[in-house]
Structure formats: C-alpha cells, structure tokens
Amino acid sequence: MNKSLALLGLAKRAGKLSFHEEDNLRAIRTGRARLLILAEDAGESTAKKYLDKSTYYQVPVARGVSRENLGAALGSPPRTAVVVLDEGFAKKMAELIT
DSSP states (O other), rough: OOHHEEEEEEEETTTTTOOOOOOOHHHHHHHSSEEEOOOOOOOOOHHHHHHHHHHHTTOOEEEEOHHHHHHHHHHOOOOSSEEEHHHHHHHHHHHHOO
C-alpha cells in the first residue's frame, strides 16, 4: 500500500490528479478520469454517487485505502475520493491498490 500512496503524491506533484468533489465529478463526466480511487470508509451516499457516475461513464474504481491515508498521501485533510487523470499513473495505481 505504501508504494501506491507514494505514487499518489508523485501524481499530485505532476498535476495528474483531481481531489475536490466537483472537479472529480466533472473529470468523470467529461471523460478525463482514468481511475477513481474511492476511500473504503467513504460515506454511503458519497460512495453511491461516485460509483454510479463511474459505472455510467465506465471509469475503473479502486478501493482499499482509508480517507486518512488518501489525505496523508496528498498532504491534505482526509479525502474521500481522488481521480487520476493520467493513464500511466492510473494503471500502476490500480495494480498496487488491488
């Protein structure tokens, strides 16, 4: 799990992530999202919203990271969801998380 979190920090510094709710949903709707990382401890309604959008727009979803770990990897408060915008980062993170 530590490698995936380190890679998440690298992707943030490269500008290849979206981690604010409206930006995440916009990236999913516009087809820019390559992977949704959804916290395993996300609230029920939030998880449903993200999972429904991801299913409809065919965005892969990775789970298995806590909100606190997502936030720590980004140097921010706990995050419920992060969208990866780069195909290369998305493939590697999906491998490491699942």
